[in-house]
Amino acid sequence: MPFATRGFSGRRGQADTRIPPGQTMVEKWPVLSAGPTPQVKTEDWEFTVHDETGTDHRWSWDELLALGVEDITVDIHCVTHWSKLGMAWRGVSLDKILQGVTSEHRYLMAHSYGGYTTNLPLEDLVGGKAWIATEAEGEPLHPEHGGPARLLVPHLYFWKSAKWVRGLTMMPGNDPGFWERYGYHIYGDPWKEQRYR
Numbered sequence: 001m002p003f004a005t006r007g008f009s010g011r012r013g014q015a016d017t018r019i020p021p022g023q024t025m026v027e028k029w030p031v032l033s034a035g036p037t038p039q040v041k042t043e044d045w046e047f048t049v050h051d052e053t054g055t056d057h058r059w060s061w062d063e064l065l066a067l068g069v070e071d072i073t074v075d076i077h078c079v080t081h082w083s084k085l086g087m088a089w090r091g092v093s094l095d096k097i098l099q100g101v102t103s104e105h106r107y108l109m110a111h112s113y114g115g116y117t118t119n120l121p122l123e124d125l126v127g128g129k130a131w132i133a134t135e136a137e138g139e140p141l142h143p144e145h146g147g148p149a150r151l152l153v154p155h156l157y158f159w160k161s162a163k164w165v166r167g168l169t170m171m172p173g174n175d176p177g178f179w180e181r182y183g184y185h186i187y188g189d190p191w192k193e194q195r196y197r
């Protein structure tokens with residue numbers, strides 16, 4: 001092969017199995033926000049889970065971190081066709097948040113400071129698949145990337161990873177969130193190219 005060294009084709013071969021169809025790898029991390037960046041201080045930050053009994057489960061910043069943080073290395077895939085591989089994150093597993101919540105409902109709406117919403121099935125937030133991320137690439141999450149805390153649901157397109165997340169509401173049905181109402185796919189599996197409806 002005159003146009004590719006063995007090293008190049010080897011690297012590409014490895015990356016191909018990690019890049020979903022229609023995606024292109026990026027090195028720099030783009031910022032995509034539908035509105036202005038909310039400025040939320042950790043001392044004011046609060047995370048709330050609302051269930052159908054009317055009970056609110058609340059965590060302050062310190063209470064969140066006291067649940068235990070873990071390091072996660074994952075690939076992220078944006079519906080606008082970029083993927084960033086091997087990102088180092090730190091955060092609290094949503095298993096730790098949701099284990100204390102009893103609900104008959106099987107869907108959730110994630111709510112953000114600033115008003116963004118996105119819907120998710122409960123089964124996609126438990127089982128070691130989703131986190132409240134507080135750090136990325138070795139630094140506290142920058143405000144433009146959702147700091148102080150955002151959802152991290154790397155097996156779905158990145159619009160499901162709500163920045164500036166402030167809570168979850170249990171829902172009986174799979175109601176659409178912000179982008180889903182504008183025609184984004186209700187679920188968003190990057191491996192099935194579930195971009196739009």
Ligand SMILES: Nc1nc2c(c(=O)[nH]1)N[C@H]1C(S)=C(S)[C@@H](COP(=O)(O)O)O[C@H]1N2
Nearest residue numbers: 030031032033034112116145158159162163
């Ligand atoms: N609150 C909030 N969360 C959001 C968004 C947003 O506009 N507001 N954009 C989503 C989209 S479409 C993407 S691709 C990612 C972008 O995250 P980044 O800016 O850290 O790359 O955040 C998602 N979460």
Ligand SMILES: [Mo]
Nearest residue numbers: 078079080159
């Ligand atoms: Mo996106």
